[in-house]
Amino acid sequence: MxxxxxxxxxxxxxxxxxxxxxxxxxxxxxxxxxxxxxxxxxxxxxxxxxxxxxxxxxxxxxxxxxxxxxxxxxxxxxxxxxxxxxxxxxxxxxxxxxxxxxxxxxxxxxxxxxxxxxxxxxxxxxxxxxxxxxxxxxxxxxxxxxxxxxxxxxxxxxxxxxxxxxxxxxxxxxxxxxMMTMPKNVLASVGFDALCHCMEAYTSNIAQPFTDALSTYGIALITDSLCKLYEKENGEAELWEKLTVGSTIGGMVINTAGVTLAHGMEHPASGLKNIVHGQGLAALTPTVIEATYDGKAKEKFEFISQKLGGKKASDCADAVRRLLEKLDLDLTLSDLGIQKEDILWMSENCMKVSASNLANTPAEIGIDDIVKIYEKSL
Ligand SMILES: [Fe+2]
Structure with a gap:
């Protein structure tokens, strides 16, 4: 090692x-x-x-x-x-x-x-x-x-x-x-971003023991606290602490293990249309997981799926969809103002600005796959 x-x-x-x-x-x-x-x-x-x-x-x-x-x-x-x-x-x-x-x-x-x-x-x-x-x-x-x-x-x-x-x-x-004064819609989108950081760093090709230990802990903290805080009017201080530690861990793990395809595809979308980052991730992540779970990180996707109430790696995308519904983040790219005509620019831009994200992604992904994922997420 x-x-x-x-x-x-x-x-x-x-x-x-x-x-x-x-x-x-x-x-x-x-x-x-x-x-x-x-x-x-x-x-x-x-x-x-x-x-x-x-x-x-x-x-x-x-x-x-x-x-x-x-x-x-x-x-x-x-x-x-x-x-x-x-x-x-x-x-x-x-x-x-x-x-x-x-x-x-x-x-x-x-x-x-x-x-x-x-x-x-x-x-x-x-x-x-x-x-x-x-x-x-x-x-x-x-x-x-x-x-x-x-x-x-x-x-x-x-x-x-x-x-x-x-x-x-x-x-x-x-x-x-x-953090406690954040509006609910901000909480949902930033909390989902934090979860994506932990999930993407965990499944990244350049994940390693320290980032694995931190990301799995981060995933547990965020899944234990985010929906509870979103559903309550005034969440307990301990829940805010959990979510806050989880989100800081998310930032730390991506420094070493990087982010993968969902972030790589979200940046062209929000670069083009000034989309809220967490909402862009919500529109893309389930489809990205469907396209990538059955590769080098299958066991890790199974772990994530189970943390979100699923059973197998193949359930992971649907488990994420259920979480997004609870957070009122079940969005499509069209909901965020992206149109079919934007897909070619976004796909080419993704190859340009997100080369490292593609290298970190635990499945073979080329521009044709990226076009298909954008189309499915519309
Ligand atoms: Fe992010």
Whole structure:
């Protein structure tokens, strides 16, 4: 057995931990660029809490609140310019996956010359970035646990991740209390994304013992908590803790074992139509499982199926469909605005931006299969 596991992230987990952001940021900088979405961190009061905690430790801050869903490479370049103009030496992100990913890209390109797209497509490489402090407010993306930042290039629709250890957070403050205000539809889609991270990393061709141990635990945590939280008005704190740990684990395992075909096919769809990532995954995942379960990872699909109430690997897709119905996520690509005419572009784009996902997929998949899966998911 030969493998390598490297993930230098400091995860500070617990209810109320966000109030320690000042102390936790102090070793890394004197002036922070705080990256948020357009309004939610301001409305929830979390921005005030964070900036006050920084101030108490003598850390100045500047707000950059221009990040929206499926963050753009151009927004990252704009944020990096703001960091440089203001002399910021640390980046603090408050938000969901889009915000954390954009903050990572800002921290990266603020320290490197040129166009971020060159680094995304590995035409240039660097191991430098401003130090990052991440505070997730959704439990789904797992961005707090990895060195990925998924960005969309608005010029051509390419949605692809920047990947390097320099954008692994110096500290990720994972506070379940920050998740509890999520609207139900957000909870459903981010929770399903987290489950997909664990399922795809578990069945990936480059899975290894550490990622297997973590992903199976992550799958158990998420399947035990997600539907219960979705169905209840106010879920118990322990359930939020379970789901939050599960989603951070999902982010960690994909750093090493990668994601597979469902993520590989979702990125062209959301790059083209600004789809909610978890909804795109919901529309594609059952059909992707049907096309891939009977390959190298059949036993692992059986394990997943059983965790979701099925029996065999061949039941796995239907078990996922039942889960999606409970979460009101039984969607098609047509429901999300994708049309038949989009399939050729998405299939070709998938071959371009998702080559590593295809390599990780535990079944032989070519462009003809991708076209068929998109058609079946319409
Ligand atoms: Fe994802």
């Amino acid at each position: 030969i493998f390598n596991y490297y993930l230098p992230v400091n995860i500070v987990f617990g209810r109320g931990k966000v109030s320690e952001v000042g102390r936790l940021t102090k070793p890394y900088g004197r002036k922070a660029l705080i990256v948020t979405g357009k309004s939610s961190a301001l409305k929830s009061g979390l921005y005030d809490k964070v900036s006050l905690s920084l101030k108490k430790e003598g850390i100045e801050s500047v707000l950059f609140n221009k990040v929206s869903r499926n963050p753009l490479t151009t927004t990252a370049m704009e944020g990096a310019a703001a960091a440089k103009e203001n002399g910021c030496d640390v980046v603090v992100a408050i938000g969901g996956g889009s915000i954390m990913d954009c903050a990572k890209a800002i921290a990266f390109i603020a320290e490197n010359e040129g166009d971020i797209n060159d680094y995304i497509f590995n035409r240039r490489v660097s191991d430098k970035a401003l130090p990052l402090i991440l505070i997730p407010t959704t439990c789904g993306t797992g961005s707090e646990g990895n060195g990925f930042a998924v960005l969309t290039n608005p010029e051509n629709g390419d949605k692809k991740s920047l990947r390097c250890s320099a954008i692994v957070a110096k500290v990720s403050i994972v506070d379940p209390e920050c």
